[in-house]
Amino acid sequence: MTSQQVKKLPVRVYEEWCKGCNICVAFCPTQTLELSSHGKAIVAHPDKCTYCGLCERLCPDLAITVRPRPTKNEASTVDSKEADDGKK
Amino acid sequence: MSDQAVTVSYLRSKKKYPSVWCPGCSLGTIMGALLRAVDKLEIPRDDIVFASGIGCTGRMPVYTDFNTFHGTHGRALAFATGIKMAKPRLKVILAMGDGDSTAIGGNHFIHTCRRNLDLTAIVVNNNIYGMTGGQFSPTTPLNHFASTAPHGSIDPPFDICNLAQGTEATYVARTTSYHVRPMQKIIADAIAHKGFSVVEIMSHCYTTYGRRNGFKDPVEMMKQEKENAVTLKSYEKKKAEDASYELEPGQFLTGVFVNDKNRPEYSRVYADLSARLREEQ
Numbered sequence: 086m087t088s089q090q091v092k093k094l095p096v097r098v099y100e101e102w103c104k105g106c107n108i109c110v111a112f113c114p115t116q117t118l119e120l121s122s123h124g125k126a127i128v129a130h131p132d133k134c135t136y137c138g139l140c141e142r143l144c145p146d147l148a149i150t151v152r153p154r155p156t157k158n159e160a161s162t163v164d165s166k167e168a169d170d171g172k173k
Numbered sequence: 174m175s176d177q178a179v180t181v182s183y184l185r186s187k188k189k190y191p192s193v194w195c196p197g198c199s200l201g202t203i204m205g206a207l208l209r210a211v212d213k214l215e216i217p218r219d220d221i222v223f224a225s226g227i228g229c230t231g232r233m234p235v236y237t238d239f240n241t242f243h244g245t246h247g248r249a250l251a252f253a254t255g256i257k258m259a260k261p262r263l264k265v266i267l268a269m270g271d272g273d274s275t276a277i278g279g280n281h282f283i284h285t286c287r288r289n290l291d292l293t294a295i296v297v298n299n300n301i302y303g304m305t306g307g308q309f310s311p312t313t314p315l316n317h318f319a320s321t322a323p324h325g326s327i328d329p330p331f332d333i334c335n336l337a338q339g340t341e342a343t344y345v346a347r348t349t350s351y352h353v354r355p356m357q358k359i360i361a362d363a364i365a366h367k368g369f370s371v372v373e374i375m376s377h378c379y380t381t382y383g384r385r386n387g388f389k390d391p392v393e394m395m396k397q398e399k400e401n402a403v404t405l406k407s408y409e410k411k412k413a414e415d416a417s418y419e420l421e422p423g424q425f426l427t428g429v430f431v432n433d434k435n436r437p438e439y440s441r442v443y444a445d446l447s448a449r450l451r452e453e454q
Contacts, residue, residue, distance in 0.1 A: 102190055106197030111392040142209075142353040145201030146191055147180050 095134035095152050096141075098126045102148035109140035109149060183208040183218065185238045193232055197391025199350035199376035203297060204233050206353055207266070210361035221264045224253045226278060228270040229303045229378075239266075247277025250285045253292050261440040264364060265291070271298040272310040275331050279311075286340035289368045290439040295360065296333055296371060299378040307381030314423070318385040334430055337371040344370030345431040349398040350377065352427065359429065367438050375402070375425065402427045 091097065096117060105124035118140060119129035126149070128134075136154040184190055194200050211221065221239040225231040227246035234241035240263070244252045249267045257265045274282050274296045285292065301319055302308040309319035309326045312333065316325040337345045344366040348356045356374060363370035377383060377394035388394050403420060405428030411418045420426070 104191065104196035107390065107392050108197055108395065112395070139353070142205065142357075143202055143351075144205070145194065145196075145198050147184075147201060147205055148191075150178065 094128050094131050095136055096128045096131070097150045097152070098128065099148045099150075100125050102146045104146055106145060108143050108145065112143055113140055179212050180205050180208045183211070183238055184236055189236055192236060194229060195380045197379055198229070199299070199374075199391075199395075200229060200233065200297065202350050202353060203268075203295070203356070203374055203376065204236065206357040207233075207268075207295065207360055208237065210357050210364060213357075214361055214364060216264055216364070220262070221266060222253070222256050223266050223268070224249050224256065225268045226270070226273040227304075228273050230268050230270040230273065230297045233268045247273050247279075248281065249273065250278055250281035250292070250294065254281075254285060254288075254290055257290055257292060257440060258443065261291075261444065264293075266293045266295065266364060268295050268297065270303070270310075271296065271300065271312040271331075271333070272302045275311045275333060275336065283336070283340045285369055286337050286342040286371070288439045289341070289343055289436050291367055291369070293360075293363045293366070293370050294372070295363075296373045297376050298333060298373055299376045299382065300330075301378050301382040303378040303381050307378075307385065317382075319382070320385075333371070333373045334426075337373075338431055341436075342371045343368035343431065343433040343436050344429070345373075346371070346429040347373040347375065347425065347427050349375040349402050349427060351395045351398045352402065355427070362429070362432075366432070367434070368436060375427075401425060404428050405430065 103125045105120060107120060109126050110118045110120055114137065115133040115135055117128060117130050117134040118126050121127045136151055138151045141149045141151045192201055218239050222242060223234045223237055223239040224242040224244060225234050226244055226249040231243060234243055242252060249269050253265045253267050298312050300313050302310050307320040309322045311331045313319055313326045314330050318325060334345050334347050344363055346359045348359050359372055363372045375398055377391060379391040379394055383394050401424045403424050403426055405426050408426055
């Protein structure tokens, strides 16, 4: 994933602080996040995110930032397919 | 600036993070809620003293960019009392574990409640001594396992909020590490409260407690916190409908139990006494 695409994601995970405890993945109400094969949280389905900010508050390692909810005019997220390509 | 950047801006140095806490430990969540609460109250960070005793919880001030104090085991309240009496203008916040506050520091705890000095005690109750290897603490539930209770604990546990109410603390509240938004609000209220405030946060220690007691991961422990928490409002409502309603074993009440603004605050009483004696001289 290019840095431009990362900037567009609703949730950003700071990988160096993430310990892969799975809390954000388990409690996300819309299953936006997943654990990668390296055991770190990744934004697997950015289009599902509702910007509720629960993952950010629950993260014990302060590794997650949720962007402010975009206004209607803004293009909000990259679509899932792009994010999936980036994962590989 | 987004919300997370706020918490990160209160960390002492990015080099010290990630923390020493185990993956999934609730202490980081609680620290995040505290930092957000302080940010919301807009207290300058130089006016805050963050004190702690020993234990996993005692690591919290190590990461935060306030005036911090890392004291000896159980004595966080004793040192904090000294700090507050010497400089009453400072906001003193304490982070203590369950063993730290009710076993080793039990006497300091009840006497600070009695005096009503303006301190905010955040008691992180994870039912175990985590850092020293999982010995049972005064809050380990009956028949739960610990490294020093391999056949189940036989000691009846303390209820920290009841203890604080019994010794007349003026703000007593309980929340869990899962309920992050109420936790932030309760911590903010407790800091703003003039008088001794006790916030008990039901949390989890997977490494030394959860594994021995049949939990698969920290997520499962958090789910249990979520299920076992009963808010005071819903309890009262159910109790009004049905007088025989009681909490099930393992369930606990959450919410603000005491919020007494009428009792005089100790450092103010002391200042008044001091002023009166000076006049008399």
